[in-house]
Amino acid sequence: MPAPADLDAFCRAILQRGDLASKLSPPRCPVPPSEEIPAAEPPPSRPARDPGLTMIGGAAPLPRPGQLADPAQRAICLARFAHHELMAVELFAWALLRWPAVPRDLRKGWLAALADEQIHCQLYLDRLEALGSRLEEHPQSDYFWKQVPGIEASPHGPRAFLAALGLTLEQANLDFTLVYRDAFRSAGDEASAEVFERVHADEIRHVALAARWLMRLSPEHGDDTVGAYEESVPYPMAAARAKGRRFSPGARREAGLDAAFIEHVRTARSSQELAGAGRPPGEDS
Numbered sequence: 001m002p003a004p005a006d007l008d009a010f011c012r013a014i015l016q017r018g019d020l021a022s023k024l025s026p027p028r029c030p031v032p033p034s035e036e037i038p039a040a041e042p043p044p045s046r047p048a049r050d051p052g053l054t055m056i057g058g059a060a061p062l063p064r065p066g067q068l069a070d071p072a073q074r075a076i077c078l079a080r081f082a083h084h085e086l087m088a089v090e091l092f093a094w095a096l097l098r099w100p101a102v103p104r105d106l107r108k109g110w111l112a113a114l115a116d117e118q119i120h121c122q123l124y125l126d127r128l129e130a131l132g133s134r135l136e137e138h139p140q141s142d143y144f145w146k147q148v149p150g151i152e153a154s155p156h157g158p159r160a161f162l163a164a165l166g167l168t169l170e171q172a173n174l175d176f177t178l179v180y181r182d183a184f185r186s187a188g189d190e191a192s193a194e195v196f197e198r199v200h201a202d203e204i205r206h207v208a209l210a211a212r213w214l215m216r217l218s219p220e221h222g223d224d225t226v227g228a229y230e231e232s233v234p235y236p237m238a239a240a241r242a243k244g245r246r247f248s249p250g251a252r253r254e255a256g257l258d259a260a261f262i263e264h265v266r267t268a269r270s271s272q273e274l275a276g277a278g279r280p281p282g283e284d285s
């Protein structure tokens, strides 16, 4: 396959080619100034996926940290994290095609994050291979792609995307990467622990990008991050889903989130919890 000639073709290749090599091929195209972007077709609402990468609804719970002494449980875990990264790659490509008129600096930020997600995916895949497994041997949950209809239907456009991906899913990953870094380390798998550590550091920058641009695109909210987030975040994404079981305020401060927003997320309860069902938020809910 020839390398895509420009940003539009690069993003379309990620969404329209079903194989991993095409989706993980790094960008080698400049980000054009907004006025040079021709009117183009909207992006597909689901990505092409080759056999073995086809997405299904829902997912079994992630293996618990205490189960990771078993290499098979570690492989399940690495496959899940690799697939989250693959979906993030695709969603940044989707956003770049969906909102070509956002400021060029935001498109540059999205493309840089996309390239990071490609690296994250490959790092997890390499660890998976070291354990003798492949992504195609595992079921792929469509958890991130399931949010696209809600983002599409939102009147808040790119702000809905920033709130859903950056400030909910990626914010939650700040916690998950630390929990699983420590769990893999305890299980004696230091090479995987280092991958979680690397991903965590990059996700801090991705959350920071989303927070910065949500506020720039929401001048009516001043510095009220909670107000801007709550207005833009598309259901069923919500503050209760922007965290893992072990809440890390330090990572959020590093991402530049303000104290009020951090506290808002820390204390957020899902509708199930409020109804007394006691079910924690997350991918499995």
Ligand SMILES: [Fe+2]
Residues within 6 Å of the ligand: 085, 088, 116, 117, 120, 199, 203
């Ligand atoms: Fe990532």
Ligand SMILES: [Fe+2]
Residues within 6 Å of the ligand: 088, 113, 117, 170, 202, 203, 206
């Ligand atoms: Fe990310």
